[in-house]
Amino acid sequence: KETTVSPRVAVQFFFSDTLQFFASAQKGYKSPTYNIVNFFTDPDPVDREEATAVEVGMKSEWFDGGLRLNSALFHTEIDGLLTAIVAIPSGGIVSFRNAGSAKIKGAEVDMQWQPMPEWNPGLVIAGGATYLDAFYTDYRDGAGFDDDTGLYFGSDSLTGDTSRDFTGNRIVRTPRFTSNVSLNQFLDLGRWGAMEVGVDYYYNSGYNTTPQNSPFYVQDQYELWDARLSYFYDPLGLQLTAFVKNAKDKDYFQSILQQDFGRTVTLAPPRLYGLRLKWDFDALF
Numbered sequence: 001k002e003t004t005v006s007p008r009v010a011v012q013f014f015f016s017d018t019l020q021f022f023a024s025a026q027k028g029y030k031s032p033t034y035n036i037v038n039f040f041t042d043p044d045p046v047d048r049e050e051a052t053a054v055e056v057g058m059k060s061e062w063f064d065g066g067l068r069l070n071s072a073l074f075h076t077e078i079d080g081l082l083t084a085i086v087a088i089p090s091g092g093i094v095s096f097r098n099a100g101s102a103k104i105k106g107a108e109v110d111m112q113w114q115p116m117p118e119w120n121p122g123l124v125i126a127g128g129a130t131y132l133d134a135f136y137t138d139y140r141d142g143a144g145f146d147d148d149t150g151l152y153f154g155s156d157s158l159t160g161d162t163s164r165d166f167t168g169n170r171i172v173r174t175p176r177f178t179s180n181v182s183l184n185q186f187l188d189l190g191r192w193g194a195m196e197v198g199v200d201y202y203y204n205s206g207y208n209t210t211p212q213n214s215p216f217y218v219q220d221q222y223e224l225w226d227a228r229l230s231y232f233y234d235p236l237g238l239q240l241t242a243f244v245k246n247a248k249d250k251d252y253f254q255s256i257l258q259q260d261f262g263r264t265v266t267l268a269p270p271r272l273y274g275l276r277l278k279w280d281f282d283a284l285f
Helices: none
Strands: 008-016 019-030 033-035 044-046 049-062 067-079 082-086 094-098 101-113 123-138 177-188 194-204 222-233 238-245 253-259 262-267 272-279
Touching: 033 094, 044 094, 082 253
Parallel strands: none
Antiparallel strands: 008 019, 019 049, 033 044, 049 067, 067 101, 082 094, 101 123, 123 177, 177 194, 194 222, 222 238, 238 272, 253 262
16 A cells, blocks of 8 residues: 655746746656565565656747747656566566666757748748756666676575666666757648648667666667658548658667566667558548
8 A cells, every 4th residue: 555645836937928937846656566476585565666856947939939949957866766677586577676766867958940931931840859867876786687697686696696786877768868850841732732741850879778787788879760741632631641761771679678588679660661541521521
């Protein structure tokens, strides 16, 4: 049985009709649980995860609404951060553990811009970027697999290889830098309908998938390009889109799983072409 209170306080200040500053503080929880499938030990409890986050930021519009620009700085402290591992002592299924504490500091910015609202109102550029400095500040009871022997180590290890200190390692799946840019061009074809051309770019600086930060479980930096071409015919409610995702056929991982028998990886989808048809029947009536 668990009882929690999750408070949140936020303030907003409107400097003008197009410029807003804000700040917030909040606390959140993930419920505690049990690892119930253990071969060599009794079911063990996993403590709750508790996060305290503060954020300050700005939302704004410039050039008569032609440019929307938002930014934020944030700081999160986490006690009992949940981590997961797959190992034979836990029955070969995912078991959870608590890191002592962790900290995430970061900044983000996003924008949407019409650079030529008079000459070419259909051209829109959007983008954003996020920076994360995320690391374990106290994680002395870490479990994993030795990079040299491949053998499991942890408090329930059968080989006597006890827990290791992961303090100072980066938090799993937290890339230091990500960014995205989209360019969209809308073309009005009059009684023939309309078209839209779009190109999307995404950058990820890479991240580790294990708390021990093993070099064998790293997703390296990668970039993705997508594109699409859409045709709209409003009298019939039709929208036809041709698209390509991962246009440069970049190899990257959808998941990397660490377990007793080595590394299990799932590749993300390769280059993908397709057609999408949307038909709004209400337009006919």
